[in-house]
Amino acid sequence: MAKYINPYTDFGFKKLFGEEANKDLLIDFLNQLLPAHHQIADLNFRNVESLADLSAERKAIFDIHCKAVSGERFIVEMQKAKVKYFKDRSLFYVTFPIRDQAQTGEWNFKLEPIYFVAILDFEYDEAEERRKFRRDVALKDQDGDLFFDKLHFKFLQMPLFRLQEHELKTRFDKWCYFLKNLESFDHIPNILNEPIFQKAFGTAELASLSAEQRDRYEQSLIQYRDLKSALETAIEEKAVEIAKNAILEGADNKFIAKITGLTVEQIEKLSVELKKQN
Incomplete structure (x- = not known):
């Protein structure tokens, strides 16, 4: 029997990264991915499940409104997915936070920056991309110069993360190691024995779930395995x-x-x- 939840299930993903009580975990994780000028000071979850045009699969996506240390506002769309036409869907999904910024009346079309972050437990099927665990994508011109600095995609193909405990050097490495191996851990590894990960392990422990939460997790796990x-x-x-x-x-x-x-x-x-x- 596993001791910790599978973080790729809808329930597990939301438990770790989609609850107000755990937003310090999400802030710490995202700050390892975001540039220095967009380090997060605070964030708020938008209740995307209440949107009328929301498809069932978009319920696994978090629309996160962030405030940078500098005071600037920006948006993170965060998801995990196991779907065909993944890149097409990623581009489609990012149109939601773009469209939602539209204002009635006079508006100069100025947009807040948007980051699309995807944690994937599969590899896309383009052979040349299987060699890349992390892809940071932005709009660039024919010379490779950045054309638009308000739209960024960050894809993590978790099966391609192969660092072992003794090879972890950064906080980002540690988070990836945690997510990749969480379900197989039976204790907290020494290298992750620090406050932020202690809380993450405590949140993910199956024994801490109520009976109702355990039932929801089991259903989520079945759906995950079938998909x-x-x-x-x-x-x-x-x-x-x-x-x-x-x-x-x-x-x-x-x-x-x-x-x-x-x-x-x-x-x-x-x-x-x-x-x-x-």
């Missing part, structure tokens, strides 16, 4: 289709393994199957 299984099946099927086409084109097995993520043994088996069919 993860469906997504992994879809990705696997796509990889197999790509591999079959590459085999028919005469590509080298090691090259096919590299571009699909399949093992050489799986590709050899596919080759045998294709020969039998032909």
Whole structure:
């Protein structure tokens, strides 16, 4: 039996990062991702679940209104997701906080900065991007110069975070290690034995949940596992289709393994199957 919640479930994600009582955890985590001029002094959650045009899947997204240490206001859209067309959806989701800033009457169209932060427990299916655990994306021109400094995307592909306890150097490393391994911990590792993580572990402990909360978590865990299984099946099927086409084109097995993520043994088996069919 696990001792701590799975942070990728809707319940676990909200328990750690979506409650007023734990917003110090969220502030500490986000401040490791945000630039120096947008370090958070305070934040408020917008009740996005009350929006009339909200789809069910957007309930796992937090619309966070932040106040920087400098006094400037900005917005963070934070989510975890296991969906197809992930980048398309990310761009669509970020239109919500842009649109919501529109003012009636006279308005000069000045916008508050927006950061879109996604914590992903999967890799997107573009092979060249599987090598990047963290991607910081902004609007740039043809020379790579920043064109617009008010829209930033930050994607964390958690399966690609592979640092071990003795390799952690920054607070950001520690948060990623915490999220990646939380469900498998049975005690607080020495390197995370400091106040902010002690609170995070206490929040995530299953024994601290009420019976009603435990039931909600169990339902959330079932949904998470079902969705993860469906997504992994879809990705696997796509990889197999790509591999079959590459085999028919005469590509080298090691090259096919590299571009699909399949093992050489799986590709050899596919080759045998294709020969039998032909």
